[in-house]
Amino acid sequence: MKRPTIKDIAAAAGVSKGAVSLALNGRTGVSETTRARVLEVASSLGYRPSVTARALSSASADAVGLVLVRPPRALGDEAFFFQLIAGMQSEMSCALLLQVVSSRDAEIELYRRWWAEHRVDGVFLVDLLVSDPRVELMSSLGLPAVVVGGAGHHGSLASVWADDYAAMTSVVEYLKALGHRRIARVAGLASLLHTVRRDQAFLSSVVDGVIVAGDYTAEAGASATRSLLEGVQPPTAIVYDNDVMAVAGAEVAGSLGIEVPGELSLVAWDDSVLCQHGRLTALSRDTFAFGARAARALLAVLEGASPTDVEDVLPELVVRGSTGVAPSARASVS
Amino acid sequence: MKRPTIKDIAAAAGVSKGAVSLALNGRTGVSETTRARVLEVASSLGYRPSVTARALSSASADAVGLVLVRPPRALGDEAFFFQLIAGMQSEMSCALLLQVVSSRDAEIELYRRWWAEHRVDGVFLVDLLVSDPRVELMSSLGLPAVVVGGAGHHGSLASVWADDYAAMTSVVEYLKALGHRRIARVAGLASLLHTVRRDQAFLSSVVDGVIVAGDYTAEAGASATRSLLEGVQPPTAIVYDNDVMAVAGAEVAGSLGIEVPGELSLVAWDDSVLCQHGRLTALSRDTFAFGARAARALLAVLEGASPTDVEDVLPELVVRGSTGVAPSARASVS
DNA sequence: GACCCTAGCTAAACCGGTTTATCTCCGGCT
DNA sequence: AGCCGGAGATAAACCGGTTTAGCTAGGGTC
Numbered sequence: 001m002k003r004p005t006i007k008d009i010a011a012a013a014g015v016s017k018g019a020v021s022l023a024l025n026g027r028t029g030v031s032e033t034t035r036a037r038v039l040e041v042a043s044s045l046g047y048r049p050s051v052t053a054r055a056l057s058s059a060s061a062d063a064v065g066l067v068l069v070r071p072p073r074a075l076g077d078e079a080f081f082f083q084l085i086a087g088m089q090s091e092m093s094c095a096l097l098l099q100v101v102s103s104r105d106a107e108i109e110l111y112r113r114w115w116a117e118h119r120v121d122g123v124f125l126v127d128l129l130v131s132d133p134r135v136e137l138m139s140s141l142g143l144p145a146v147v148v149g150g151a152g153h154h155g156s157l158a159s160v161w162a163d164d165y166a167a168m169t170s171v172v173e174y175l176k177a178l179g180h181r182r183i184a185r186v187a188g189l190a191s192l193l194h195t196v197r198r199d200q201a202f203l204s205s206v207v208d209g210v211i212v213a214g215d216y217t218a219e220a221g222a223s224a225t226r227s228l229l230e231g232v233q234p235p236t237a238i239v240y241d242n243d244v245m246a247v248a249g250a251e252v253a254g255s256l257g258i259e260v261p262g263e264l265s266l267v268a269w270d271d272s273v274l275c276q277h278g279r280l281t282a283l284s285r286d287t288f289a290f291g292a293r294a295a296r297a298l299l300a301v302l303e304g305a306s307p308t309d310v311e312d313v314l315p316e317l318v319v320r321g322s323t324g325v326a327p328s329a330r331a332s333v334s
Numbered sequence: 335m336k337r338p339t340i341k342d343i344a345a346a347a348g349v350s351k352g353a354v355s356l357a358l359n360g361r362t363g364v365s366e367t368t369r370a371r372v373l374e375v376a377s378s379l380g381y382r383p384s385v386t387a388r389a390l391s392s393a394s395a396d397a398v399g400l401v402l403v404r405p406p407r408a409l410g411d412e413a414f415f416f417q418l419i420a421g422m423q424s425e426m427s428c429a430l431l432l433q434v435v436s437s438r439d440a441e442i443e444l445y446r447r448w449w450a451e452h453r454v455d456g457v458f459l460v461d462l463l464v465s466d467p468r469v470e471l472m473s474s475l476g477l478p479a480v481v482v483g484g485a486g487h488h489g490s491l492a493s494v495w496a497d498d499y500a501a502m503t504s505v506v507e508y509l510k511a512l513g514h515r516r517i518a519r520v521a522g523l524a525s526l527l528h529t530v531r532r533d534q535a536f537l538s539s540v541v542d543g544v545i546v547a548g549d550y551t552a553e554a555g556a557s558a559t560r561s562l563l564e565g566v567q568p569p570t571a572i573v574y575d576n577d578v579m580a581v582a583g584a585e586v587a588g589s590l591g592i593e594v595p596g597e598l599s600l601v602a603w604d605d606s607v608l609c610q611h612g613r614l615t616a617l618s619r620d621t622f623a624f625g626a627r628a629a630r631a632l633l634a635v636l637e638g639a640s641p642t643d644v645e646d647v648l649p650e651l652v653v654r655g656s657t658g659v660a661p662s663a664r665a666s667v668s
Numbered sequence: 669g670a671c672c673c674t675a676g677c678t679a680a681a682c683c684g685g686t687t688t689a690t691c692t693c694c695g696g697c698t
Numbered sequence: 699a700g701c702c703g704g705a706g707a708t709a710a711a712c713c714g715g716t717t718t719a720g721c722t723a724g725g726g727t728c
Contacts, residue, residue, distance in 0.1 A: 003450040005684055016708050021686060031706060050451045052389045053684035056713045061386070063431065072424035073622055075416070077607060082409070082416040089434040090406035095453075096432050097397065100423040116337040117384045118713095119429075218607075247611055273411065273552075273608060277581060288407060339714055350678045355716060365676060387714035390683045452683095671727085678721075684713105691708075697701085 004045040013041045024049070055118040064298060065097040065120035067107045069127065072100050074217065077244060079272050080287055081126075084148070087291025088124070091299070104129075108137060115143045122298050124148050125157075128193045146298040146307075148290075150193050158307030160294045162285060164194045167315045168201035171239055171267055171283060174317060179326035180237040180265065182208045186224045186249065188216055188241035195241065198269075202239070210235065214245050221245025225252040229264070236326045237265040243272045246280055250322065261324030271318055279321035285312070338379040347375045358383070389452045398632060399431045399454035401441045403461065406434050408551065411578060413606050414621055415460075418482070421625025422458070426633070438463075442471060449477045456632050458482050459491075462527045480632040480641075482624075484527050492641030494628045498528045501617060501649045502535035505573055505601055508651060513660035514571040514599060516542045520558045520583065522550055522575035529575065532603075536573070544569065548579050555579025559586040563598075570660045571599040577606045580614055584656065595658030605652055613655035619646070 006024075010017045015034060022029040023038035030038070051062040066088075068081065075081065089096060097120055101107050111134065114120045123143060125134050128150030135154045138145040147159035175183055185202050188195045190213055202209060212228060214220035221240060225248070228235055240246035246268030250260060258264050268275050271284030290312055301307055340358075344351045349368060356363040357372035364372070385396040400422075402415065409415065423430060431454055435441050445468065448454045457477060459468050462484030469488045472479040481493035509517055519536050522529045524547055536543060546562060548554035555574060559582070562569055574580035580602030584594060592598050602609050605618030624646055635641055 007684075017685080018687080018709080019707060022707095025686085029706070034706080048447055048450050050390075050684055052386055052395070052452045053713090054686075055386045056384075056390060056684080056715090057686040058713070059686070072420045075420040075423075077413075079411075079413060079416070082413070085432075086406045086409040086434065089409075089432075097429050098419070098423075098432050099429045100420065113382055116382050118386045244607070247607070251611075273578070273581070274611065277585075277608065277612060340716095341714075351715080352679080352717080353677060356677090359716085363676070368676080384714055387683090388716075390685090390714080391716040393716070669728105673724105673726085675724090676722090679719090681718080682716080686712080688711075689709090692706090694703105694705090696703090698699105 004047045006047075006049070009038065009042050009045060009047055012045065013038050058118070061118050061121050063095045063097050063120050064092065064302075065099075065111070065114050065123040066126070067110050067123070068098070068100045069102070069104055069107050070100060071102060075100060078216070078242075079274075080242070080270055083287035084126075084291040084294070087288035087293075088295040089291075090288070091292045091295035094121070108134065111137060111143070112141070115141045122146070122302050124294060124298065125150075128154075129191055130193050130196055132193070144298065144301045146294055146301065148294045151197055152193075153309060156307060158297050158301050158309065160290070160297050160310045160312060162290070162312040163314055164197045165201040167283060168198045168239075169205045170314075171317060172202060172205040175237045175239075175265065175267070175323070175326075176205075176207070178237075178265065178324065179328065180235075181326070181328070182210075182233060182235045182237075184228050184235035184238045185209065185211045186214045186221060186228075186238060186240045186245055187211050188214060198241070214241060216242050216244060218244050218248040221248035222252045225249035226256075229253065229256055229258060234264075236263070236328065237267070237323070239267045239269070241269050243268045243270050243274045243280075243282065246282070247274050247278050250278055250280060260322050263327050265323040265326070267317075267323060269315075275318075275320070281320045281323040282318050283315045284318045285315040338381045340381075340383070343372065343376050343379060343381055346379065347372050395452050395455050397429045397431050397454050398426065398636075399433075399445070399448050399457040400460070401444050401457070402432070402434045403436070403438055403441050404434060405436060409434060411552075412550070412576075413608075414576070414604055417621035418460075418625040418628070421622035421627075422629040423625075424622070425626045425629035428455070442468065445471060445477070446475070449475045456480070456636050458628060458632065459484070462488075463525050464527050464530055466527070478632065478635045480628055480635065482628045485531055486527075487643060490641060492631050492635050492643070494624070494631050494644045494646060496619060496624070496646040497648055498531045499535040502532045502573075503539045504648075505617060505651060506536060506539040509571045509573075509599065509601070509657070509660075510539075510541070512571075512599065512658065513662065514569075515660070515662070516544075516567060516569045516571075518562050518569035518572045519543065519545045520548045520555060520562075520572060520574045520579055521545050522548060532575070548575060550576050550578060552578050552582040555582035556586050559583035560590075563587065563590055563592060568598075570597070570662065571601070571657070573601045573603070575603050577602045577604050577608045577614075577616065580616070581608050581612050584612055584614060594656050597661050599657040599660070601651075601657060603649075609652075609654070615654045615657040616652050617649045618652045619649040 006020050010020045019030050020038050023035040055061040123145050126148045139156050145157050147154045147157050151161045183206050212224040214224050268280050268282040271282040275282040340354050344354045353364050354372050357369040389395045457479050460482045473490050479491050481488045481491050485495045517540050546558040548558050587594050602614050602616040605616040609616040
């Protein structure tokens, strides 16, 4: 089986290849009668232009790219990215080229390759680092890109982000209002920009705070929680950087016989079915909508709009059963 | 910035384009000394071949495709697909072209397009229907494909599958051994092949069974469970077709004051963090490994191996707190 | 020495489009 | 009548590779 090409149409319509190209792309240079005839022939032959061929002559590749740096096995548990991708897809008519690599270097190499090969029209940049070489790379390559989730301005790149600083501050204020003073934070990867941002917000608004590093896995959440609770001065509240660590932490607290929220309050960052069923108070944002917004931003850039920074709505704290008045505060009240 | 092309290398090495192509692809027709020189020049210039251009002359597209038919919003909750994709990626060196569409027709159209445009070297087919037009399409197009999750033989296509029939039978036998007689099944979409297969297995091994249709959403799981439990003769055990529906069902049972597993046993199909935290007995399979296996199968087909049917390991029943001896059986014992 | 074969390379066509240069024809203006 | 301009079309170059046909030089054979 063989698909019709532009040459077949040209022959069938009795015109040249060039004329067909002009006609199909709605450009001037052919008469309306000829254009109509060409379109007629094209549709009757079931013609579909080849993106591959078109990409060769420096036009659109009809795809955008996303590279995730992560051990593949860990990826499956992170609903965040899948939600994000689903949201992106909802706003995109073109395809998404997705590849998972295991190192930052491989990621950069891949972006170079995709660019060199005209494989994508633009890319999403996620997991922004504190000083991210990709930002510089994109502008030097001239590859349209949207920074997803990195607060602040990034060179000439468009970005879509949520205000992690304000969100963290609001969480801490909420806990402080409940009487909590000794508050702990189980953080995500220290190399990520939003981790630093949340760290800053946490430290500047908390009274007596401690930060433990984590890596988003259940194991990290459990061990961090254990070390915090078995320490000399255990906190009365813990804020986790994702849902998986928070649920694991809740389990550890339970196994240690510590009552939630009576003796310990827990907050998860990013809501999910997991938090809903664990009755965990969580900082909720609509990741699907976030992805959709990112996709729109990228499409806008591809259409020539000047890159803008779009701030997402502030994450909202969904209070469930895992947070309550601090034990010390309650003691002084009673 | 401009990437070096084969022409640049030819000029730098003082040979023709054709010779460079032969040299780079390890084909005969150039002397070893010339080949060495060309490779030298190529690497010093940081040359990367353009897949786009290569695809034009009917070679590899260096990508495989996956189309998901689903309302995008619903996708994010289905950890199954993300696990699957993560597993696929772990075994693939090439990129995955992913697109979510909303109708079966759009899916077929997309496969046609990708094929016509040489955009992918092969595709994965998921969510196999009872009589699936895609199977016929693939062989008529000559597009290499792997059927993922559809038990049985599908024309000339390779397939990777788990034995749903045997798995369902083992679940029912397990429940029967616990004394359950009135067993219900909350099924997935009736159009899917594996749903039918599970239905058949369920009906042929159960004594007094009833099947309620669902669509994998929490809402469907909840309403199906409610109608079952509020019926005249409520079942003593329910088997759900996925984790989301099972967890929702457990919640409904709780809100109705029905004790699990005292009065009602629950089993989920496909294990997940959700089941682990809900202490739900679940039929567990390694979806990540399943995806990896599918990827290997596709790569094998691309390399010219004749298509084979690979049977995945049988899902394993992980018994947790949601299943126990049937109430009637217990009554007769005491 | 004539003949043939083959290794090693080049030139050119080809893939399916886009884009530019060129060519023709027709109408309007002075 | 002569000139200019623009619309409408074509041929050809181009994108970056692959592939094929053809050319040349050298070695072996009789």
